[in-house]
Amino acid sequence: MVAGVLTSAVTAMMLAAVGTGGTSGTTGGGTGDDSVEVRAEARFAPPKAFVPSSALTYNQELVPAGSWIQVTQRSDQRGTRVSLRVKGMEPNYKYGVHVHQKPCGADPAAAGGHYQNKPSTDPGDVNPANEVWLDFTARRDGSGASSAYHDWGFRRGEAASVVLHREQGGAGERLACFSVPFAPQPEK
Structure with a gap:
């Protein structure tokens, strides 16, 4: 592979149903604590970049190419x-x-709507309890971090990207998108 492709390609690791040796106590058979881990990373590039990326920037002022x-x-x-x-x-x-x-796709709308634990068309259901919100404020050096925890997991094939919006909270203009191979929650 060309070195440039390696640096901008997604690095994804998926460990499905890895036993941790413990007993979950939530299943009748005591099968152990099954877990899933997905980790993906990339550098942002414009949709029509010569070297494609799974992280697309639609606004290079706020999400620069190479971030x-x-x-x-x-x-x-x-x-x-x-x-x-x-x-x-x-x-x-x-x-x-x-x-x-x-x-993600070249068109910012390609990522569809927010993933919702309980799908709804009611605007009141657009909230951090029903969705995964990862809002952050970039530090002076341009770095940032956030996390969200829910007692529910993703349904198979229904969560596929993370979108950075212009505004915190419910929505706003889509600045960038990163395709992530999210995995479903292990069965209880």
Whole structure:
């Protein structure tokens, strides 16, 4: 592979149903604490970049080409934690970040709507209890981090990206998108 492709490609690790040696106590058979971990990282590039990336920037002022993102998901029968780390963002800017339903595309709308634990068309259900919100304010050096924990997990094939929005909270203009191979929560 060309070195440039290696640096901008997603590094993804998926460990599905890894036993940790403990007993979960939540299943009748005491099968152990099954867990899933997904870690993906990439450098942002414009949608039509010569070297494609799974992290796309639609606004290079706020999400510069070459800035970095990492998303980690850890799920077990008790719940799911999603963590976000970034570098190279606009210092002191307040970013809204949510998990979305579909992978990224050249059109910012390609990622679809927010992933919701209980799908709804009611605007009142757009909230951090029903969705995965990873809002953060970039530090002076352009780095940032956040995480969210829920006692629920993703449904198979229904969560596929993280979108950075112009505003914190419910939504706003889509600044960038990162396709992430989220995994479903292990069965209880």
